[in-house]
Amino acid sequence: MAGKFYTIDDFDVEGKTVLLRIDINSPVDPNTGVILDDTRMKLHVKTITELARKGARVILLAHQSRPGKKDFTTLRQHSKVLTRLLNRKVHYVDSIFSTPAKIAINNLRPGEVLLLENVRFFAEESLKRPVEQQAQSIIVRELSPLIDFFVNDAFAAAHRGQVSLVGFTLNTPSAAGRVMEHELNVIMNTLDNVESPCVFALGGMKADDSIMVAENVCKNGTADYVLTSGLVANIFLAAAGYDIGQVNMDFIKSQGYIDQIDVCKRLLEEYPDNIIYPEDVAIEKDEERVDVPVDNIPNYSIFDIGKKTSARYSKIILNAKTIFANGPAGVFEDPRFSIGTEDIINSIASSKGYSIIGGGHIGAATVSMGYENKVDHVSSGGGACINLLAGKKLDAVEALIDNKSRHVYH
Known part of the structure; x- marks a missing residue:
């Protein structure tokens, strides 16, 4: 994808005013306002620092x-965290385009950073x-006369067409920031140069997205295997004719995915050798984890793939040369049901294949296990990544x- 859009390298920003769209949406304690995780802010340090130093x-x-x-909430606390991470004062104004914001923008000196209010x-x-x-x-009309360049570094929100993400690009010189540039290059280059066997491990709660990915990568021949887990697997099991219990069928319906069963039936008919669903699953019975075969699932909620399935998936992943993973295999926050997710991440980290892990929960699980440096790329954007x-x-x-x-532009 390199060359299709401008990057920071294409513009001389010295003495210029740059509007930089970033994604610092972070977990916040609703009672104290304290930011609980600064991971997303750390990602943008490189882009902000480079622009300021230039x-x-x-x-x-x-x-x-x-x-x-x-x-x-407001971005006041974010400005304080960014100041610490950048080792550079990040000024904050509780306005987006009113007079106080315009005054703050006009008072900026080269190398200084200003954070506007929550857009x-x-x-x-x-x-x-x-x-x-x-x-x-209004925001574009009010801010455009004050800026020379627009830089979008918010890959995690890149699948959205909101004003702050696309509105400035029509008439203002626009470029991708370093996060955006890196994410697109890594993901697209990997998709364009897939080595077989290629495995997609798809789980999590956003079943329609994962099912869409499964169809796309099977249809275009990218995937040798699609390993299903989480809610995605439950839908495929129902599509394959297994009785997954009324409680699990009701949950699929409550999430608005009952129509996806027919989609999965068609996919299983078209790609029977590519799409793999669990042979056993884990339920909770008497407050204990119990693994049961898929042809004998009692009417209890499914919380993880079973140990036999986990072992089978791990073997496939270890032999893969290209691996994409998105979504946890089960309720990984509960230690009783974290086995599937942990085994999949362990296998990816141990595999010699090139690996990309989507953002969101599986990305967080990878980091919490200390494996972020043992996989080739942990994406910062779950929704954007899965759309690609x-x-x-x-x-x-x-x-x-x-x-x-x-x-x-010259």
Whole structure:
């Protein structure tokens, strides 16, 4: 994907004002406002530092949570954490484009950094509209005259077409930041140069996304094996004709995935040698983990793949040359049901194949196990990553590509 969009290398930012969209959406204690995990902020240190050292006036645009959530709050604490991580003062203004924000922007000196308020406090940020309409939003009209460049480093939100992600790209020189650039290059280069056997381990709760990935990678011949787990596996088991118990069928229905059973039936008919579902699963009975074969599942909730399945999946992963993993195998937060997820991550870390782990829960589990340096890439964006794997285009990336195709900057 290199060359399709501008990067920081293409622009001379010295003495210029750069609006940098980052994704620092972080776990926040709703009672104290304390940020519980600064992982996402650490990711953007490289881009922010590079721009500041090159003499740019850096304006940070970001969001935290969404309206109605307990952690939907200001970015005041984020500015303090960023100041510590950057070893550089990050100024903060509790405004996005009003007079105080404009004054703060105009007062910035080369090398200084300013964090604007939570962009989701702005109502138009939630609207889904074409780029041309997003470019007419108030935030774009008010901030565009104050900036020279727009840089998007928010890969984790790249599958969204919100104003702050695409609106500035229509008329402002726009580039990918280092996080965005690295994520796209790694994932797309790996997909373009897959070595067989290639394995996709797909689990988690977002079953429709994973099923879409399974269909795409089987259809285009990328995947030799798709190993299903989590809710995804339960749907495939139901599609294969197994009685998974009414409680598990009810859960599938409650999550809005009952229609996916027919999709999975078709996929199993079309790709019977590629898609693998569990031979045993783990349930909770009398507060204990109990592994049962899939042809004899009692009416208890399934919380993990079984140990036999885990061993089979591990063997396949260890022999793979390319591995993609997204979503945990079960309720990994509970030690009784973390075996499947841990075994899959252990196998990936031990495999000699090239490995990419999606963001979200499986990324967090990989880090908590201390294996982030034993896999080739842990993506910072679960939703964006899985959309790429499903063959979908990312709105924010398409906006950057379009910007380069329409404008030549010197």
